[in-house]
Amino acid sequence: MRYDNITDAIGDTPLVRIDPEVHGLRHIDLYAKLEMLNPFGSLKDRAAWSMTRRELAGAKERGETIVELSSGNTAKALALIAGLHGLPFKSVTNRMRIPEIKDLLLLLGAEIEELPGRSECLDPTDTDDPLTLFHQRLSRPGGAHLHTDQYFNALNTEAHATGTGPEIIADLDGRAPDWFIACVGTAGSSTGVARALRAHDPAVRVVGLVGRKADFIPGIRTVDEVQEVGIFDPATYDTLEAVGADEAIDGMLTLLRRCGLLAGPTSGAAYFGGVRHLRALDAELTERRTAVFIVCDRVESYLDYVRQRRPDLLGRPPVKNSVATLTDTEVRSAAVVDVEDAQKWIAAQRPLVIDLRGPFAYAALHIDGSVNIVDELFEELLRGGLPFGKRQPVLLACPVGEKSARYAALLTRMGHPDVRSLAGGIIAWRDAGAPLVRD
Amino acid sequence: MRDDPLYLEPRLDPRTAALLDSAPLLHTLVDALGSPLNVLLPDRTADNVRRFRAVLDHHRLAGRIFFAHKANRSSSLVRRLTTTDADIDVASLDELRHALGSGFTGSRIMATGPKDPAFLWLAVRGGACLNADGPAELERAAALVRAHGLPRVRVLLRLSGFETSGTRRLMRESRFGTPVKSLHRLLDVLARHRDELEPIGVGYHLDTTSLDEKAAALEGCLRAMEELRVHGFRPRVIDVGGGFGVNYLAYAAQWERWTTELTAAVMGSRPPLTRGGHGYGLRVENGTLKGGLSLYPAHRPTAGAAYLDELLSLPAPSLGRPLGTLLLESLYDLYVEPGRALADQSGLTLGRVLEVRPTDSGESTVRLAMNAGDVGLEDHGVLMDPVVLPRDPAPPGAQGPVGQVGPVGQVGPVGQVGPVGQVGPVAVHLMGNLCLEADLITRRTVFLPRPPRPGDLLAFANTAGYCMDFGATHAQQQPLARKVAVHEEAGRWRWCLDEEYWPFDRTGEPQG
Numbered sequence: 012m013r014y015d016n017i018t019d020a021i022g023d024t025p026l027v028r029i030d031p032e033v034h035g036l037r038h039i040d041l042y043a044k045l046e047m048l049n050p051f052g053s054l055k056d057r058a059a060w061s062m063t064r065r066e067l068a069g070a071k072e073r074g075e076t077i078v079e080l081s082s083g084n085t086a087k088a089l090a091l092i093a094g095l096h097g098l099p100f101k102s103v104t105n106r107m108r109i110p111e112i113k114d115l116l117l118l119l120g121a122e123i124e125e126l127p128g129r130s131e132c133l134d135p136t137d138t139d140d141p142l143t144l145f146h147q148r149l150s151r152p153g154g155a156h157l158h159t160d161q162y163f164n165a166l167n168t169e170a171h172a173t174g175t176g177p178e179i180i181a182d183l184d185g186r187a188p189d190w191f192i193a194c195v196g197t198a199g200s201s202t203g204v205a206r207a208l209r210a211h212d213p214a215v216r217v218v219g220l221v222g223r224k225a226d227f228i229p230g231i232r233t234v235d236e237v238q239e240v241g242i243f244d245p246a247t248y249d250t251l252e253a254v255g256a257d258e259a260i261d262g263m264l265t266l267l268r269r270c271g272l273l274a275g276p277t278s279g280a281a282y283f284g285g286v287r288h289l290r291a292l293d294a295e296l297t298e299r300r301t302a303v304f305i306v307c308d309r310v311e312s313y314l315d316y317v318r319q320r321r322p323d324l325l326g327r328p329p330v331k332n333s334v335a336t337l338t339d340t341e342v343r344s345a346a347v348v349d350v351e352d353a354q355k356w357i358a359a360q361r362p363l364v365i366d367l368r369g370p371f372a373y374a375a376l377h378i379d380g381s382v383n384i385v386d387e388l389f390e391e392l393l394r395g396g397l398p399f400g401k402r403q404p405v406l407l408a409c410p411v412g413e414k415s416a417r418y419a420a421l422l423t424r425m426g427h428p429d430v431r432s433l434a435g436g437i438i439a440w441r442d443a444g445a446p447l448v449r450d
Numbered sequence: 451m452r453d454d455p456l457y458l459e460p461r462l463d464p465r466t467a468a469l470l471d472s473a474p475l476l477h478t479l480v481d482a483l484g485s486p487l488n489v490l491l492p493d494r495t496a497d498n499v500r501r502f503r504a505v506l507d508h509h510r511l512a513g514r515i516f517f518a519h520k521a522n523r524s525s526s527l528v529r530r531l532t533t534t535d536a537d538i539d540v541a542s543l544d545e546l547r548h549a550l551g552s553g554f555t556g557s558r559i560m561a562t563g564p565k566d567p568a569f570l571w572l573a574v575r576g577g578a579c580l581n582a583d584g585p586a587e588l589e590r591a592a593a594l595v596r597a598h599g600l601p602r603v604r605v606l607l608r609l610s611g612f613e614t615s616g617t618r619r620l621m622r623e624s625r626f627g628t629p630v631k632s633l634h635r636l637l638d639v640l641a642r643h644r645d646e647l648e649p650i651g652v653g654y655h656l657d658t659t660s661l662d663e664k665a666a667a668l669e670g671c672l673r674a675m676e677e678l679r680v681h682g683f684r685p686r687v688i689d690v691g692g693g694f695g696v697n698y699l700a701y702a703a704q705w706e707r708w709t710t711e712l713t714a715a716v717m718g719s720r721p722p723l724t725r726g727g728h729g730y731g732l733r734v735e736n737g738t739l740k741g742g743l744s745l746y747p748a749h750r751p752t753a754g755a756a757y758l759d760e761l762l763s764l765p766a767p768s769l770g771r772p773l774g775t776l777l778l779e780s781l782y783d784l785y786v787e788p789g790r791a792l793a794d795q796s797g798l799t800l801g802r803v804l805e806v807r808p809t810d811s812g813e814s815t816v817r818l819a820m821n822a823g824d825v826g827l828e829d830h831g832v833l834m835d836p837v838v839l840p841r842d843p844a845p846p847g848a849q850g851p852v853g854q855v856g857p858v859g860q861v862g863p864v865g866q867v868g869p870v871g872q873v874g875p876v877a878v879h880l881m882g883n884l885c886l887e888a889d890l891i892t893r894r895t896v897f898l899p900r901p902p903r904p905g906d907l908l909a910f911a912n913t914a915g916y917c918m919d920f921g922a923t924h925a926q927q928q929p930l931a932r933k934v935a936v937h938e939e940a941g942r943w944r945w946c947l948d949e950e951y952w953p954f955d956r957t958g959e960p961q962g
Contacts, residue, residue, distance in 0.1 A: 128660020
């Protein structure tokens with residue numbers, strides 16, 4: 012396989028059968044269309060390329076910036092395409108809630124503008140949402156923008172009507188599947204694929220999956236939000252069903268752990284919602300049927316998303332020498348020293364004074380001669396053992412003397428004979444009028 | 451499911467629920483004092499102060515909790531607060547007078563908002579802290595201090611236009627505060643008036659429900675404090691303003707279902723949910739939904755003190771550590787200015803049903819002895835069902851004697867509600883008492899579990915924050931709502947006129 016250009020590698024993605032042992036459907040063959048194997052990592056590569064390929068030369072000539080309202084994969088693909096062709100790219104969104112993708116976009120050279128949150132004190136006469144205002148700004152004459160407009164651009168749909176859909180038919184030996192299952196984001200893929208499949212066989216059933224309202228699944232819109240999408244037409248779908256974030260993660264786990272597919276949560280939602288829909292139908296069937304769902308992107312960007320919702324899935328074994336393992340008795344018996352005695356002790360014995368606060372606060376004001384080791388780093392340091400000799404006395408300080416007492420207790424447990432915690436912390440030190448310096 | 455009544459039941463704390471269970475008392479009060487009537491629960495506001503204090507304690511932060519007076523004009527709330535550890539934030543001359551006259555000393559008052567000369571004078575004279583909008587205001591305050599030989603005035607610098615790193619956040623433009631970029635202009639004024647002005651810190655007040663924007667602003671304040679230090683000042687306060695929100699509704703599912711049905715109604719796929727098909731900001735263009743829902747997010751899983759807790763637990767966008775930790779480590783005190791959140795569940799508004807008129811569409815029109823200004827739910831985009839308090843406690847459907855309805859004589863014919871004998875849920879439109887087509891208590895079709903009848907009371911719960919008297923006017927000379935304060939004593943409700951309330955009982959002992 013040899014290409015002249017990375018965009019030539021867009022499309023022609025594999026269709027992989029899911030082991031019936033995993034999904035448990037007896038009469039339905041379930042296939043995953045692996046759109047995450049597109050070169051930029053997602054289904055959106057097709058739409059991004061379809062919406063820009065004919066425009067790039069002109070845009071370059073006119074010195075335009077590619078602009079899209081996207082929170083993720085479309086922006087990623089557009090940023091790479093823009094870079095390939097020497098154009099700047101700007102993404103505007105109020106939906107960018109995946110920090111890894113935000114950082115990745117910045118790394119790719121994208122400019123990101125985030126829209127403001129809702130007003131706490133409403134002005135009911137102001138009925139234009141920020142997006143509408145943004146559109147108005149874009150459409151003002153004189154703006155040098157190539158606005159790809161994925162939610163309204165027919166080329167988004169066309170990419171799938173001429174690519175994704177026909178590929179599925181070809182891989183199923185010239186037949187359309189009986190069911191096509193897709194999550195609804197821009198509605199481009201579901202609409203385009205559905206059009207191609209139905210042209211081949213009008214009996215194809217299309218299952219659209221939307222996010223549950225209170226939940227957030229990246230890349231999927233809720234049942235209300237899809238109404239804001241120009242491409243969305245309820246007639247495309249034989250049914251619209253909602254999937255929750257937890258269910259999406261469950262589905263994703265099955266794809267990861269049992270199917271060998273490095274799929275993200277949207278794909279998990281497609282799998283979960285698809286199997287849930289098909290299970291009821293499967294029981295009634297006597298002949299073999301086929302269903303296809305889309306694996307739209309990869310898991311790596313969503314680790315923080317998983318960490319926030321299901322931290323148990325990223326559980327780590329307990330660490331050695333952790334403050335979390337201290338008993339209340341141990342913490343209470345930690346040696347503490349009040350401000351006055353601490354000052355005398357510092358003058359007489361020169362203990363190592365360790366300030367456990369963050370560097371920002373330390374830089375502003377600290378006890379003269381103290382060193383700054385932020386609590387998080389200190390905790391890590393202690394896992395390997397004592398970071399200083401036992402003959403070196405140590406005074407630990409934190410804002411109110413709570414954290415430092417815990418670390419003093421831990422160091423004592425680790426065998427340090429003379430470690431004390433500053434009672435009341437730096438705040439007590441300041442309130443006592445003891446000197447603080449910034450240097 | 452689709453035809454089930456689209457209830458938006460209010461969230462009621464046990465105290466409010468107990469008060470609503472005492473319908474005879476409420477009827478007596480309205481009989482005596484007229485409709486509409488505002489009922490305040492000052493003890494609940496004191497509870498809310500404790501909730502905010504608990505969050506500060508949890509983060510080991512010292513600080514102050516300022517009640518934003520503009521949320522409610524009540525005396526009982528302000529006087530009750532004097533006995534708590536709360537302070538007060540006032541935004542006008544009369545609010546300042548009210549606070550001083552209720553027992554707040556200048557050291558517990560902060561003056562915010564636009565300040566006319568009299569307001570500024572009394573604030574500076576009274577020793578209030580100035581939440582300063584810009585350099586000109588600082589100059590004016592300094593001139594007053596100098597001219598009259600007053601003590602140094604404490605000032606907080608209200609900042610705006612915070613920069614974000616990485617991604618640019620577009621912020622709603624604010625009329626208030628000084629852009630961070632112009633902080634040097636404030637520093638210049640402060641440097642020239644070291645004997646008159648004592649900068650105790652900086653703050654912001656952003657009109658947004660977004661935690662991310664507030665986190666960016668709080669981090670911006672931390673950096674601004676550094677600037678102040680570099681210039682030789684000793685600031686120690688960061689003021690994060692208010693906007694912590696209130697959760698108005700009991701059930702998230704009802705809110706989600708209602709907003710989805712509204713979308714469907716705007717799209718034309720179900721009958722309208724509002725009078726005249728009003729879309730609350732949503733509209734259709736070429737088959738696509740446009741506009742923004744101009745409604746308060748009435749069901750909020752995180753609001754009030756819990757919202758502050760979440761903000762303080764959030765990592766600072768570029769400094770990394772949790773914002774609460776950064777405040778603590780930097781030895782800063784935290785000021786908060788909740789209005790709505792401190793008034794949460796602290797009052798309700800009662801209106802008497804005057805007339806129930808069936809319409810051709812099957813939905814009844816209910817006219818109340820109150821108007822849209824008396825209960826500003828619609829003005830503030832808050833959607834929430836009223837609670838029906840029957841006049842006649844007989845089982846619903848039984849016809850009460852007409853003559854017993856109300857002493858005022860505003861008796862409509864009984865039995866005109868919906869189909870004869872209907873006792874189940876009804877769809878109604880709530881109209882006010884003004885001779886104006888626009889005087890709707892709400893534009894929404896309201897579903898009630900039973901038909902209201904003339905003489906019944908509709909209780910709008912949780913109106914103390916902005917929805918009670920914010921928009922009340924003397925338009926068309928309808929009576930303004932009287933206010934009463936109620937509290938529980940030995941299992942009984944005690945009440946007095948709001949202006950008669952002081953936080954002790956008639957023997958002079960603290961309230962029991």
